[in-house]
Amino acid sequence: MNNSxxxxxxxxxxxxxxxxxxxxWYVHTSDVSAFVxxxxxxxxxxxxxxxFDPKLWHHAKITLTExxxxxxxxxxxxISLGFIMARVPAVEWxxxxxxxLLQLVPKIALAPLFILWFGFGLESKIVIAAALAxxxxxxxxxxxxxxxxxxxxDVMTMLQATPLQRLILLDxxxxxxxxxxxMEVSVVMAMxxxxxxxxxxxxxxxxxxxxxYLQELAVPELFGVIxxxxxxxxxxxxxxxxxxxxxxPWHASAEKA
Amino acid sequence: xxxLSVEAEAVEVSIRGLTKIFGEGEGAxxxxxxxxxxxxxxxxxxxxxxxxxxxxxxxxxxAGLEFPTEGSVDVRGKSVWNRHKRSKAATKPISMMFQxxxxxxWFTVAQNVALPLxxxxxxxxQRIERAHEICETVxxxxxxxxxxxxxxxxxxxxxxxxxxxxxxxxxLLLDEPFGALDAMTRDALNMELMQVCARADVTTILVTxxxxxxxxxxxxxxxxxxxxxxxxxxxxxxxxxxxxxxxxRQTEFQDMVAHLRTALVGGAE
Numbered sequence: 001m002n003n004s005x006x007x008x009x010x011x012x013x014x015x016x017x018x019x020x021x022x023x024x025w026y027v028h029t030s031d032v033s034a035f036v037x038x039x040x041x042x043x044x045x046x047x048x049x050x051x052f053d054p055k056l057w058h059h060a061k062i063t064l065t066e067x068x069x070x071x072x073x074x075x076x077x078x079i080s081l082g083f084i085m086a087r088v089p090a091v092e093w094x095x096x097x098x099x100x101l102l103q104l105v106p107k108i109a110l111a112p113l114f115i116l117w118f119g120f121g122l123e124s125k126i127v128i129a130a131a132l133a134x135x136x137x138x139x140x141x142x143x144x145x146x147x148x149x150x151x152x153x154d155v156m157t158m159l160q161a162t163p164l165q166r167l168i169l170l171d172x173x174x175x176x177x178x179x180x181x182x183m184e185v186s187v188v189m190a191m192x193x194x195x196x197x198x199x200x201x202x203x204x205x206x207x208x209x210x211x212x213y214l215q216e217l218a219v220p221e222l223f224g225v226i227x228x229x230x231x232x233x234x235x236x237x238x239x240x241x242x243x244x245x246x247x248x249p250w251h252a253s254a255e256k257a
Numbered sequence: 258x259x260x261l262s263v264e265a266e267a268v269e270v271s272i273r274g275l276t277k278i279f280g281e282g283e284g285a286x287x288x289x290x291x292x293x294x295x296x297x298x299x300x301x302x303x304x305x306x307x308x309x310x311x312x313x314x315x316x317x318x319x320a321g322l323e324f325p326t327e328g329s330v331d332v333r334g335k336s337v338w339n340r341h342k343r344s345k346a347a348t349k350p351i352s353m354m355f356q357x358x359x360x361x362x363w364f365t366v367a368q369n370v371a372l373p374l375x376x377x378x379x380x381x382x383q384r385i386e387r388a389h390e391i392c393e394t395v396x397x398x399x400x401x402x403x404x405x406x407x408x409x410x411x412x413x414x415x416x417x418x419x420x421x422x423x424x425x426x427x428x429l430l431l432d433e434p435f436g437a438l439d440a441m442t443r444d445a446l447n448m449e450l451m452q453v454c455a456r457a458d459v460t461t462i463l464v465t466x467x468x469x470x471x472x473x474x475x476x477x478x479x480x481x482x483x484x485x486x487x488x489x490x491x492x493x494x495x496x497x498x499x500x501x502x503x504x505x506r507q508t509e510f511q512d513m514v515a516h517l518r519t520a521l522v523g524g525a526e
Contacts, residue, residue, distance in 0.1 A: 170361070
């Protein structure tokens with residue numbers, strides 16, 4: 001291992017551990033209440049108890065189900081609508097006002113409405129997650145499908161390709177890298193949507209659990225939930241990143257041939 | 258191929274009264290006006306002219322990529338355009354090669370070359386085998402599993418040529434395919450192209466602005482001029498085949514290039 005790759009690994013470890021040490025030192029030496037800011041080791045202890053409690057995993061599964069379902073709906077709708085609007089200008093013109101309006105509305109503000117319409121169960125959270133996750137995928141898909149090169153389309157015309165063959169052999173592969181970039185943003189939005197939905201109304205999920213711990217003033221456990229949520233988001237984000245490397249390996253090195 | 262008398266059954270492509278106007282009213286631009294051309298089966302014809310003379314537009318109309326404002330194009334007796342609708346039956350025997358290689362970066366070279374067969378529904382094993390054969394012919398052996406981004410410009414055009422030939426086309430349309438390459442690569446690819454065309458007995462239309470290239474490859478050279486874009490002359494190139502690169506150093510060839518240059522300049526005035 002040469003000098004620079006040693007520091008590349010050593011420095012982040014050093015900075016994170018100094019941060020945690022400072023945090024711990026601050027909590028113990030200042031008169032900040034443990035209810036407001038627990039020390040990192042207190043959070044770790046709470047977390048290590050929580051992970052052996054099936055209750056946590058039950059709630060985590062609920063949140064994950066909501067976020068992933070919402071994400072899948074958003075991706076399917078986003079790609080389909082993006083494709084249709086890119087290919088049929090009339091649809092784009094007709095839909096434009098709605099799209100602009102929906103893009104401007106803070107989607108989070110619609111969350112109570114969705115609870116009202118879809119109830120306190122999973123459905124409303126899935127809808128909120130989908131609503132938040134939709135736009136990054138949709139707008140990227142729209143741009144990506146529009147940017148399919150006319151010269152490449154001429155190639156497919158010369159081959160007498162059917163519309164379906166064009167979609168599978170040209171449009172989707174062209175759009176995929178850009179759509180996957182949108183999906184990376186989307187999956188994080190879907191997590192936010194699911195959690196916000198649970199905050200507002202529900203009896204299950206990590207968002208609900210966080211609120212419940214807050215009401216019990218179980219602050220270390222609240223931090224524990226935040227850590228679990230962060231790890232979950234990281235997992236989903238990494239998964240999409242992997243998907244991108246696997247689906248579009250030409251993209252990293254591709255100047256267009 | 259020296260026999261240029263028109264026999265109906267030997268006519269491969271016939272272009273009559275072809276006019277293309279882009280836009281309307283004040284801003285209308287005539288890309289090509291009243292072009293007439295008959296191509297014999299197996300003939301190699303070049304469209305030679307400066308930019309703006311409508312040679313690419315003419316080629317794209319024959320390919321069915323641009324509809325004509327007036328006139329008609331028949332390939333093997335079938336009309337390419339029925340009003341503004343491209344005829345699939347008429348354009349089926351046509352392959353086209355573009356200025357850029359137009360390979361898809363998500364496919365390997367072999368997959369790119371096999372793409373026309375895939376679209377036509379040939380089973381995978383069969384089409385990949387065929388792609389490998391064609392790659393061999395155009396000097397791409399050993400590069401079948403590379404991605405286009407890993408190839409040089411010349412190699413990409415070889416792959417593009419392979420893709421154009423994989424369907425055994427009867428009509429080959431070439432839109433300045435080697436225009437962006439260096440002189441040596443270009444010569445090598447032109448030799449390759451000539452050999453392939455001779456073997457396959459394919460009818461070829463090449464768009465080029467290189468006089469030497471047109472003279473070297475063609476049976477006939479069509480000279481075009483801009484403003485208004487039109488055909489100003491058709492010159493027969495009598496050099497016997499097979500031709501080698503040595504031909505370019507002979508006086509007759511240089512005289513022919515000078516003659517074509519005069520025709521180009523004369524047409525432009």
